[in-house]
Amino acid sequence: MTTAVIAATGLFTPEQSISNAELVEAYNTWAERWNAAHAGQIAEGDVAALTPSSAEFIEKASGIKSRFVLDKAGILDPDRMVPRLVERSNEELSIMAEMAVKAARQAIEAWGKPVSEIGAVLCAASNMPRPYPALAVEIQQALGIEGFGFDMNVACSSATFGLKTAADFIASGSVKAVLMVNPEVCSAHLNFTDRDSHFIFGDVATAVIVESSDTAGPGGWDILGTRLKTVFSNNIRNNFGFLNRAERPSDSATPTDDVAGGATDKLFVQQGRKVFRDVVPMVSDMILDHAGELGIEPAALKRLWLHQANINMNAMIGRKVLGRDPSEDENIIILDEYANTSSAGSIIAFHLHQDGFAPGETGLICSFGAGYSAGTVFVRKR
Structure with a gap:
């Protein structure tokens, strides 16, 4: 049977980032205004006052210190607290497609082969900008790739589900190479x-090229x-979809019950x-069994x-899998800088930290998230 190879990866990182301190300042200003607007109800005990956030709380709870975003100003505006992303016309490349294309071009350049050798494009992400046409097909057209493309949504596990799908296409002989992208x-x-x-x-996009071992050059990773x-x-859970519409604050909005809790x-x-209680043992057992x-x-x-x-979930899974406290080089953490980027997180870690391997040494790409969903991809340096 033909085996699959991870031949190249790519990463698009937005130019803007938000520190914990900046995020906390915006949230606390918003919360103070909300508490003031509801002072009477709070005094009567009808509603609870909102508790301030802090950079120390965030880092202890998550390990996150900052995050990259597409629009910093909208998020940090206490009168808005939502990124300001202008809807583009149907004739323009969509925001998520643009992100994916940038990551894909980096992967294609590293791969060093023409896009004519790619037979499929998979867009695997936690949220799509529209039901149809598929984002993958838009990306396919922007890159000049023939063949076919489709979207996949398995929340934070979308990338590993995409890698398995790509590997299965390779094994079946359907295509010789697959581009799998994760715009988030x-x-x-x-x-x-x-x-x-x-x-x-946080916001980001990643790309992976999966190729047949029959055509792959030196290097890369055997799956x-x-x-x-x-x-x-x-x-x-996220209940947003075409069957409902959530009201979002306008540019001139002030804190309201709808923003605070109604939607x-x-x-x-x-x-x-x-x-935490459900996923850590499920993923640890899955890794060990696989x-x-x-x-x-x-x-x-x-x-x-x-x-x-x-960071606490990752540390515990690492201990259960390795049977010891893993070193920083064994259990890669990038969420301090990137935060949770859903499906792209494990691919960012792989893209940025795949050095130092000798041929034959093995590693694990693993994802887990809403669904619940989980995926394991064991790889060996070629």
């Missing part, structure tokens, strides 16, 4: 007025095995403690490129 505008579905989650996400798992849970289920919501099936000794893995959701 996570700031657009984050509630920046929720103290427990206003700090979680040794892929596994996927889903278990339904409401503990991470929060149309944005990212989670029960963080429940997610490694055993492939004949890989978990403790011998040189590096883990895990989904960048929460």
Whole structure:
């Protein structure tokens, strides 16, 4: 059977970033105004006063210190607390397609082959800008790629699901190379007025070229095995879709009940403690079982490129998999700089930290998130 190779990767990082201190200043100003507007109800005990956030709270809870975003001004405006992303005409390249194209071009340049050798484009991300036409097809056209393309949405696990799909296309002989992209505008579905989650996400795009081992040149990574798992849970959810419309604040809006709580289920919501309790053992057991099936000794893995959701989750999974406290070089953390970038997180970690491997050494790309969903991709340096 033809095997698949990760031949190249690419990364697009927005120019703007927001520190914890900047985010906290904006949130606390908003919360103070909301508390003042509802002082009577708070005094009567009808509603609870909003608690201030802090940079120390954010870093302790998540490990995040900053995040890259497409629009800093809108997010930090206490009268808005939403990124200002202007809708483009149908004749213009969409925002997410533009991000994906930039990451893809970097991967294609590193690959060093013509796009005519790519037979499929997969756009795997947690949110799409529209139901149709598929974002993947728009990206395909922008890059001049023949063949076919389609979108995939498995929340934070979208990239590993995309890698398995690409590897399966290669194994079946359907195509010789696949471009898999992960554009994530996570700031657009984050509630920046929720103290427990206003700090979680950032914006970014990643790209991976998966190629047949029959045509791959030297270097790259053999995909040794892929596994996927889903278990339904409401503990991470976003109810926005074409069946409903969530009101968002206008440029001149002031804090209102609608912004504070009336439409929060149309944005990212989670029960963080429940997610931690459920997902850590599920993912750890999945990794260990998959490694055993492939004949890989978990403790011998040189590096883990895990989904960048929460530093405490990553640390515990790393300990369970390796059987010891992993070093910084073994369990890669990039969420301090990038925050949670949903499907792109594990790919950013892989893209930025794949040096130092000798041929034959192995590592793991792993994602986990809403669904619940999880994916494992074991790779070996060629």
